[in-house]
Amino acid sequence: METYRVRDYFQLKTAENKLSAVVDAFSPPEDSSWSTEEWMAFLQEEGITYGILEKNIERLGSDPLSVVYPLEVARGIPPVNGTSAYIEPARFDKGEKEEEDPAEVDLKNVIHIAMVEAGAYTGRKVEAEPGENGTGVDGSDLQAKAGKDFPLRPGKNTRVEGNDIYAVQAGQVSVRKKTIHVNPLYEVKGDLDLKTGNIDFTGNIMVRGNVPSGFELKAQGDIRVLGTVEAAVLTASGSIFINAGVNARNKGSIEAGHSVHATYLNEADVSAGADIVVKQTVMHSRCTAGGSLICNQGRGLVIGGIISAVHEINVNEAGNSMNTPTSFYIGATHGYVERRRQLEQALYEAKEESTKVSDLLKTIQSKEENGISLSSKERVMKLRARNTLEAAKDKARDAAEELEESAHVSPNPESGIIRVGKTLHSNVDVHFGKYRRVMNKSHDRAVVFMEEGEITLNVT
Structure with missing residues (x-):
């Protein structure tokens, strides 16, 4: 009887992060079999020494032809990152x-x-x-x-x-x-009006009524509004708290150095250095959170607009049954992704322009080298081409430098996560840095994250 070696018919694949190893089959002969010891020796030869799944090895040893491949044979322990101060x-x-x-x-x-x-x-x-x-399947320290x-x-x-x-x-x-x-406190007893005017205060601002359209509030501390904010401009170095909500009609803006809290956002432009926390709904708004966006109390509904967060987006319902386009950007915000796209386009255009102008200059210089006098029009063209070439090179250099700088400070999209407690509707598109996935059907209790370079959807 012919002797078959394990490695003649099977290959072992180790995940890039060293947290998993699987065995895949090439088409082993029907009369082939290998003992558990032979399989363990094969893993040893392949450098797999930790987290071996003994039950799966026993399956390979007892009946390898009945196994569905690829089969995981080892699993490491992932590292647990520390908590920031x-x-x-x-x-x-x-x-x-x-x-x-x-x-x-x-x-x-x-x-x-x-x-x-x-x-x-x-x-x-x-x-x-x-x-x-953590520990990798090869025994390495992660x-x-x-x-x-x-x-x-x-x-x-x-x-x-x-x-x-x-x-x-x-x-x-x-x-x-x-x-x-x-901070000291500047207090407005009722609605902001023409008598009060715009406010720019070194401490905290408290408005016990509404902030109508067209007004501006600026605080070096926090801003608290007990009523509704319309198409106004609110800027705080600290946090912004809005008791009712925001009806902005795609005008004005709300910007906080720390967090923003509100009951609802409707056609609003909101940015926060930390979290954006909304109690009820986010409708057709543009939100950018340096931390997380949380909308999971009450209805917890997010429909339309562009939602960006570095760490987490946590909502009850994303999109709606009418398939309203809704975009989620996680890890890298929409602004960061868009700026990268603009810089890459600018770099490409500058290089293309440099190539065309360089070819033109070579043609003109070839004439001169062959002793042909340039016409006044050609001399002007030569001067303009040189200036254009220098400008294109400067543009390309600036774009390349900004791209390199942004790469060093960019968030890590693989660390972000999207949680939808109730329904993730179709036509919601999710972005993890340069990766994008559009939902083509609805999912209940969904978790979306990056794994092995792919956007992964789990339904719990």
Whole structure:
């Protein structure tokens, strides 16, 4: 009886991240069989030493022809990245309650104003954690990324003791990514109107009514609006809290250095350095979050528009049954992807222009080298061509440098995730950096993420 070697009819494939190894078959003879020991020796020869799935090896040893290939034979332990340092604000007792419409979603946590006295504890820095390394199927150490740290410095009207932050005077607490400020408060008792005018304040701004179209609010601290914001411009170095919601009609903008909180967004342009948290619906809006976009309380509905977030998009329902186009950008925001596309196009056009102008210059210079005098028109053309060539080279160099710089600071799209608690409708397109996938049918309880260079959809 002829002796068959395992490697003559099978090959082993190891994942690029070394977290999985599978066996694939070439068409082994029907009378072939190999012992468990022979399979283990084959794995050893291929460098697979860790996380071996013994039950699957036994299946290969007992009846390899009945196995559905490829078959996973080893599984590593993925590294667990560390937690970055962050600011944890103190829990403040709620004092005065704001009047609210009982029909609205409870936003007490959003509109509560944390006022403190001098010397009060306002929060602390929670230290970064290093993470835990994983192990590859070849026994190698898979390095975890340590959480990012930052130096804790006192904010406006605060002092630091170790990792604790205290107020040095009375005021309103404003939490930032890397510190806490205690700001003075500018308060508008009702709606913003012509009598009040636009506001540009060094601390926090509180509007107890509505902000109509055409007005501007600018705060170095936080902005809190207890009513509705229309097509206005709100800019805050801290966070923006809107008790009701935003009806912007695709005008105005809302921009926060930290987070934005609202009940709903309708045709709004919203950006936040950290999270965007919406209680009910996001309709036909353009949202860009440096952290996550969360819309999973109440209806948790997102329809139309462009939603961008670096870490996570977490909603109850994405799109609708009418297949309204809805775009999700995760890891790399829509603005980042669009800018990369523009730079790549500019680089291509500059190179094309350089090639054409260089060919023209060579033709003109060839005439001169052959002793042919240039006409006045050709001399002007030569001068213009040289200037055009230099401009094209500068354009190409600038685009190439910006592309290189953006590559170093770009977010990692593979670390982002999209979670849809109820329904992910068709015609929702998801983008992970340069990768794109359009949903061609609806899915319930969907999770979308990057795996092995592909956009993966899991239904839980």
